[in-house]
Structure formats: C-alpha cells, structure tokens
Amino acid sequence: MSRPYIPKVVTANALLEGDVVYLTPDDRWTRHHHEAELIEDEAHAQLRLLHAAARKAEVVGPYLADAKAGPDGPEPVHFREVFRTRGPSNYRHGKQEAAAH
Amino acid sequence: MYSYTDFDEAFVRTRVAQFSEQVRRRIDGSLTEDEFKPLRLMNGLYLQLHAYMLRVAIPYGTLDSRKMRQLAMIAERWDKGYGHFTTRQNIQFNWPKLGDVPEILSALADVGMHAIQTSGNCVRNVTADHFAGAAADEIEDPRPVAELLRQWSTDHPEFQFLPRKFKIAITGSPNDRAVTKSHDIGLRMVRDADGEPGFEVIVGGGLGRTPMIGRVVRDFLPKADLLPYVEAILGVYNELGRRDNKYKARVKILVHETGLEPLREIIEERFIETRAEFGGQDMALLAEIERAFAPPAFRQAPTVAYDDFYREDPVFRAWADTNLARHRNADYAIVTISLKAHGATPGDATAEQMRVMADLAERYGHDELRISHEQNVILPHVHKADLPAIHAALAQAGLATANVGLISDIIACPGMDYCALATARSIPVAQEIATRFDALDLEHEVGPLKIKISGCINACGHHHVGHIGILGLDRAGVENYQITLGGDGTETAAIGEKTGPGFAYDEIVPAVERIVRAYLEIRSEPSETFLDTLRRVGHAPFKAALYEAEGKQDAA
Numbered sequence: 146m147s148r149p150y151i152p153k154v155v156t157a158n159a160l161l162e163g164d165v166v167y168l169t170p171d172d173r174w175t176r177h178h179h180e181a182e183l184i185e186d187e188a189h190a191q192l193r194l195l196h197a198a199a200r201k202a203e204v205v206g207p208y209l210a211d212a213k214a215g216p217d218g219p220e221p222v223h224f225r226e227v228f229r230t231r232g233p234s235n236y237r238h239g240k241q242e243a244a245a246h
Numbered sequence: 247m248y249s250y251t252d253f254d255e256a257f258v259r260t261r262v263a264q265f266s267e268q269v270r271r272r273i274d275g276s277l278t279e280d281e282f283k284p285l286r287l288m289n290g291l292y293l294q295l296h297a298y299m300l301r302v303a304i305p306y307g308t309l310d311s312r313k314m315r316q317l318a319m320i321a322e323r324w325d326k327g328y329g330h331f332t333t334r335q336n337i338q339f340n341w342p343k344l345g346d347v348p349e350i351l352s353a354l355a356d357v358g359m360h361a362i363q364t365s366g367n368c369v370r371n372v373t374a375d376h377f378a379g380a381a382a383d384e385i386e387d388p389r390p391v392a393e394l395l396r397q398w399s400t401d402h403p404e405f406q407f408l409p410r411k412f413k414i415a416i417t418g419s420p421n422d423r424a425v426t427k428s429h430d431i432g433l434r435m436v437r438d439a440d441g442e443p444g445f446e447v448i449v450g451g452g453l454g455r456t457p458m459i460g461r462v463v464r465d466f467l468p469k470a471d472l473l474p475y476v477e478a479i480l481g482v483y484n485e486l487g488r489r490d491n492k493y494k495a496r497v498k499i500l501v502h503e504t505g506l507e508p509l510r511e512i513i514e515e516r517f518i519e520t521r522a523e524f525g526g527q528d529m530a531l532l533a534e535i536e537r538a539f540a541p542p543a544f545r546q547a548p549t550v551a552y553d554d555f556y557r558e559d560p561v562f563r564a565w566a567d568t569n570l571a572r573h574r575n576a577d578y579a580i581v582t583i584s585l586k587a588h589g590a591t592p593g594d595a596t597a598e599q600m601r602v603m604a605d606l607a608e609r610y611g612h613d614e615l616r617i618s619h620e621q622n623v624i625l626p627h628v629h630k631a632d633l634p635a636i637h638a639a640l641a642q643a644g645l646a647t648a649n650v651g652l653i654s655d656i657i658a659c660p661g662m663d664y665c666a667l668a669t670a671r672s673i674p675v676a677q678e679i680a681t682r683f684d685a686l687d688l689e690h691e692v693g694p695l696k697i698k699i700s701g702c703i704n705a706c707g708h709h710h711v712g713h714i715g716i717l718g719l720d721r722a723g724v725e726n727y728q729i730t731l732g733g734d735g736t737e738t739a740a741i742g743e744k745t746g747p748g749f750a751y752d753e754i755v756p757a758v759e760r761i762v763r764a765y766l767e768i769r770s771e772p773s774e775t776f777l778d779t780l781r782r783v784g785h786a787p788f789k790a791a792l793y794e795a796e797g798k799q800d801a802a
Contacts, residue, residue, distance in 0.1 A: 158293055158297075160272075160273070160344065161273065161343060161344050161345060162297065162343050162344070163293055163294070163296065163297035163298040163341075163343070163344070164296070164297065165295075165296060201275070201278050201279055202273075202274075202275040205279050205293055206279070206293065222723075223723055224662075224720075224723065224724070224725060225295075225662060225720075228295065228662055228663070228671075229295060229296065232296050233296065233340075233663035233664055233673075234663050234671060234673065234674050235591045235594075235663055235673045235674065235677065236326070236591075238296075238326055238340075238341065239296045239297070240296075
C-alpha cells in the first residue's frame with residue numbers, strides 16, 4: 146500500500162517585495178497561509194506548481210510545502226514554513242509586523 | 247584610506263546603470279528569474295526566507311565616517327533601520343525591495359562602495375586583520391596588498407566563473423586575527439632572513455561541510471611576487487578545480503585530492519609564466535596604493551585622564567580590560583565596540599548606532615572604522631586621553647558592553663531567521679547564551695572563550711573554529727544543535743571535534759552551561775583559559791559533564 150499523500154500548499158516569494166506568498170484556490174497570491182489552497186492530490190499539486198511557475202512576473206521560486214488542515218485553513222507542518230508565516234524571531238519584522246498593525 | 251580613482255568610479259557607476267536596467271527588465275517581465283538570478287547575485291542581491299538581502303562589500307573591513315553614515319542612511323531610508331555586519335567584514339541589509347536596489351547601489355557608489363562580487367563563483371571581498379595598521383604586533387599594514395588584490399580581482403576576466411567562490415584573507419601580524427588558515431588563500435606576513443617582509447602563503451583552508459586547515463604552499467613569498475603568485479594559484483585552481491560536484495569544487499578539495507607537493511609544483515610552474523607577464527606594473531601600483539594608507543599623524547598628549555578614569559571608575563575599567571587592544575603607539579589604543587549587547591543580535595547596528603560610531607571615528611579616531619570578522623566595529627586609532635569620552639558616548643548608545651573575547655561575544659550567522667539555506671536558527675541561541683551568562687554574572691570569571699554558531703553545515707558562523715562550536719541542524723523536522731569543542735581560528739588553528747549527539751533547541755543553552763561549569767571546576771588556575779584547559783585535559787571531562795544529565799535521565 147502506498148503511503149498517504151501529505152497535503153501541500155504552493156508557496157513562493159513575491160517578485161517586488163520578496164514577501165512569502167501562497168497560491169489560493171482562486172489563483173490569487175496571498176500573504177496568509179490559512180488562505181492558501183490545500184492540495185491533497187499529487188497530480189493536482191504538480192499542475193498547480195506549473196501554474197505558479199508560469200506566473201514569473203509575480204513570484205520567484207515557487208515550490209510545494211507540506212501543510213495540514215486546521216480550523217482556520219491550512220497550517221504549516223515544518224518549522225521552516227512556520228517561520229515563513231511570521232518572520233524572524235529576533236525582531237518583530239516581516240509578516241508579524243504587518244499583523245500587529 | 248584608499249579613495250576611488252576615476253577608473254574605479256566609472257566602473258562602479260557603469261555597473262549600477264547596467265544593473266538598474268536589468269532590474270527594470272526583470273520587473274517588466276522581459277527577464278525571467280532564471281536569467282535574472284545570476285545577474286542579481288553578481289551585484290550582491292540574494293532572495294532569502296522573508297525578503298531580498300543586499301550584501302555590500304566593505305573591502306578589508308575598512309570604513310570612514312562618511313561611508314558609515316551612508317550605510318545608516320540606507321538602513322533608514324530603504325531598510326528597517328539597521329544593518330547586519332558579517333563574518334566576512336561585509337554588511338547585509340535584510341529588507342530591501344527589488345525596485346529600490348538600483349537607488350541603494352547608486353547611494354553606495356556616492357561614497358565609493360558597491361556590492362560587486364559579494365556573491366558568485368569569483369574572488370570575494372578580501373578580508374584583513376581588523377587591527378591592520380594599528381596593532382602593536384604588526385610587521386606592516388596588510389591593507390595596501392588587500393587593496394591591490396581587490397583591484398586585480400574585480401571583474402578579472404579569467405576569474406569570473408571559477409569552479410566555486412574564492413576567499414582570500416590577509417594579516418600583517420604573527421597573531422592571526424584574520425582566520426587566514428580557514429580561507430582558500432591565507433596570506434600571513436613574515437620576514438625573511440634579511441628582515442624583509444613577505445608572505446607565508448596558505449592554501450586550501452575552508453570551513454563548510456568539509457572543514458580543512460589551510461596548508462603552507464610557500465614559506466616565504468617576496469612582496470614583489472605576490473600578485474603573480476596568487477594569479478598562478480587561481481589559474482591552476484580555475485583549470486584543475488572540480489566542476490562536476492559543487493561540494494567538491496573548492497580549492498581545499500583540489501589540495502586534498504592532488505596532494506600539497508604535486509600541487510605546489512604545478513603552481514610554481516605556472517608562477518614562472520605569470521611572473522614574466524606582470525613586468526613590475528603591479529609594484530608601481532602597490533607603491534601608489536601604499537601612499538593612501540600612510541599612518542595618521544598621531545597626537546602627542548598626556549594620557550593621565552585615561553589613567554585616572556581607569557583607577558576610579560570600575561565600569562570604565564571593565565570595558566578597558568576587555569575592549570581595548572595594544573596600539574603600535576603607546577599613547578594610543580585600539581577600541582573594539584561590541585555589537586554583542588547581552589540579548590541583542592550579534593553583528594547588528596541600528597542607523598543611530600552607526601552614526602554614533604561615525605561621529606566618534608571622526609572626532610577621536612582619525613576618521614577610521616573597521617569591521618571585524620567577529621562582527622564588531624573597531625576604532626583603530628584612539629588616543630588614550632579620549633577613551634573616557636568615547637566610553638561615555640558609547641554607553642549612551644548601548645554600545646559599551648564590556649565583553650570582547652568573552653562568552654557573550656558570539657559569532658552567529660543569520661540562520662533560519664533570515665537565510666534560505668539554514669537548517670535551524672542561530673540568532674536566538676546566541677541571544678539566550680549571552681543573556682544566561684550575563685544573569686549568572688559569570689562571563690568575566692570564565693574569561694576568554696569564543697562561541698561560534700552556524701545555522702547550517704555551510705558554517706558561515708565559523709563554528710568549526712569556535713572554542714565551543716554550535717551547529718544547528720534539522721533532525722526529522724526539529725531543530726537540533728551539535729556541539730564541537732577545541733576549535734581555534736588563530737595562528738594555532740584547529741577544527742573542533744564533535745562531542746556526540748546533538749541537543750534540542752531548549753537544551754542547547756543548559757548544555758553550554760554544563761561545559762562552562764565543568765571548565766571552571768577543572769581549570770588549574772583562573773588564568774588557564776578554556777582552550778588551554780581543554781588542551782591539557784582532553785575532551786573526556788567535558789563530554790562527561792555534557793552527557794551526564796542525559797545518562798541520569800535515561801536511567802530514571
């Protein structure tokens with residue numbers, strides 16, 4: 146029996162600001178992980194990644210990151226992805242700064 | 247200090263114009279990221295975890311007040327009000343926007359600075375002893391040679407696509423403060439039998455996933471032969487260095503796989519050709535550069551104010567004991583400004599702090615500043631009578647921490663708080679170690695101890711040469727920290743040895759504390775340093791202290 150597929154989100158950095166962004170089900174780039182499309186099928190994930198890669202004037206370096214379903218939408222699994230949702234730990238810069246305003 | 251010639255100025259301006267156009271074409275979609283990436287890296291622009299990062303070169307770590315103020319301006323105008331000084335004497339801005347980078351580069355060019363060759367497989371910023379031109383133990387100021395190397399390596403057509411990046415460090419002193427043995431080429435000034443200064447040439451040092459101590463390829467190289475000899479090494483490396491595997495592409499692997507003796511023969515053979523080609527122009531240029539590095543006119547004045555403060559003020563005394571180094575002029579001192587306030591990010595300075603340091607350099611320090619590879623800032627030439635005023639001004643700016651060379655004077659790479667390559671965080675580990683030992687009020691009792699932390703195997707935080715090295719890894723999706731002991735980045739260079747299994751994020755600070763407490767127990771007397779004790783007793787007692795608690799837990 147094959148192992149169950151770990152759900153994914155498509156993530157990248159915005160071309161102009163470098164901000165971490167996620168691909169939504171309606172093809173927008175969002176700054177919020179919980180708004181991302183949670184992809185539970187491997188073939189669909191590859192298609193969504195191809196779609197993201199084609200939007201080269203908007204984002205840089207799209208890839209698939211492991212995620213899981215949460216009460217408010219997709220949540221990151223790996224600590225690296227958790228850091229990417231908020232910013233560095235030594236200053237309240239990045240997304241956590243924007244969230245505070 | 248060296249000032250740009252018309253040629254330098256035109257070169258840098260042309261590059262800014264060229265890159266501005268490339269950025270424009272990337273933004274309007276005419277360049278893909280695959281096309282743009284090598285171009286932006288050639289200009290020091292990385293894309294990291296949360297944002298772009300611009301790495302600006304500070305050649306051989308030397309700045310004046312004008313340059314430092316411009317860095318402050320850039321930090322405030324286009325970044326988040328601070329900059330991060332690195333182990334390669336550069337400064338990194340962590341939050342520039344792509345569209346602003348051309349303007350930033352233009353502002354840098356206004357003060358004779360740039361971000362060229364701070365990335366890519368080329369000769370990177372040449373680093374030097376941060377006490378160069380000031381140290382009491384120095385044979386000669388190595389910076390003219392460093393500047394010669396900078397000019398020669400900048401846009402050198404033969405060396406823009408080396409197998410891998412190439413780092414050169416240089417020192418003019420027998421006490422190696424430039425970690426020369428961990429560089430692709432290390433140049434250590436020595437004298438020959440007649441007392442003439444020249445260089446011991448070390449090749450193939452490096453940290454990263456395959457740490458190696460450099461090997462001496464030439465015991466004595468006359469200064470006049472320096473450039474042709476370095477060019478011979480680069481030429482041989484360019485031709486024979488491996489390009490099939492990124493991880494085996496550094497010159498250290500070439501030295502290791504070819505063997506020192508055969509490689510030396512190949513280099514010497516090439517050197518015969520390069521020396522004939524140079525024809526002495528390089529020496530004429532060096533003579534010109536040397537004039538720009540003439541020592542400042544040292545002030546003659548009594549030092550009694552310093553002596554009085556030293557006697558009367560314990561805070562000043564503690565700072566003077568740790569943060570001052572011997573200057574070649576007995577009335578002067580070298581001031582190391584610690585960018586390691588307890589709990590702060592190692593190597594970070596706010597725009598306001600940069601301005602304070604610039605003002606102090608201008609007013610009291612012959613307008614010179616240096617960045618050390620240990621991520622501190624140096625005022626290399628300060629008359630002792632001015633030290634109390636400097637200390638007071640630094641204290642007001644949060645820059646008077648008396649901890650240089652102590653346990654909280656930690657090198658830490660940006661780690662996973664910024665870096666896309668990192669496997670774990672390093673900054674918070676450094677912050678917590680510093681805070682912990684400050685709370686224990688132990689660091690002055692512990693004495694000289696260098697902790698160096700890297701957030702991945704690439705070892706930007708020099709953990710291999712830390713007396714205590716910490717390497718952050720990702721172990722099955724959890725941050726895990728490996729400890730090495732006994733590393734040394736000086737003239738007695740050594741690679742630290744791994745102690746055993748790593749520690750979780752919340753276990754690493756207590757683990758370091760156990761090592762330090764073991765040292766305090768074992769040392770023969772307070773003057774026996776951590777490294778001396780380790781060398782005397784070996785690693786066993788430290789490992790026992792480190793893993794003892796775990797053993798107890800397992801048994802429970």
